[in-house]
């Protein structure tokens with residue numbers, strides 16, 4: 001029995017490392033973490049994309065940009081400029097909708113690094129109703 005529990009834990013760990021999962025609630029907000037270690041970047045540039053298609057957020061030369069952002073994300077995104085220098089490009093997405101579910105990838109050209117976070121949306125928070 002103990003052995004099978006260990007095995008299950010092992011598989012949970014494996015799948016978690018394959019793609020990090022973040023849960024959010026409809027109408028709530030979620031922070032998609034992105035902090036690929038304490039490496040140093042000379043050019044603070046990163047791109048957040050939804051399902052490799054939609055532009056969610058751009059960070060260009062150390063500045064957050066929403067000009068090219070898909071209208072779907074207008075006014076709902078936030079990053080943390082104070083964290084950029086620590087190569088922490090975590091993205092906060094507010095007013096979550098069921099349609100926000102899916103894979104969000106952050107690409108750092110300088111590291112040729114692309115990491116994805118899976119966002120899952122649950123129903124409304126019952127205790128708030």
Ligand SMILES: *[C@@H]1O[C@H](CO)[C@@H](O)[C@H](O)[C@H]1NC(C)=O
Nearest residue numbers: 036037038039040041085086
């Ligand atoms: C990164 O972290 C390691 C271990 O925590 C530390 O030894 C190293 O000095 C750090 N590097 C930088 C550039 O901060």
Ligand SMILES: *[C@@H]1O[C@H](CO)[C@@H](O)[C@H](O)[C@H]1NC(C)=O
Nearest residue numbers: 042043044045060061109110
């Ligand atoms: C940083 O990278 C971006 C995108 O690759 C590029 O447009 C920009 O000119 C670069 N900035 C510097 C200072 O190298």
Ligand SMILES: *[C@@H]1O[C@H](CO)[C@@H](O)[C@H](O)[C@H]1NC(C)=O
Nearest residue numbers: 031035080083086088089090
């Ligand atoms: C990255 O920044 C966010 C927002 O400030 C913070 O919640 C998170 O803990 C930071 N992650 C790391 C690894 O520092």
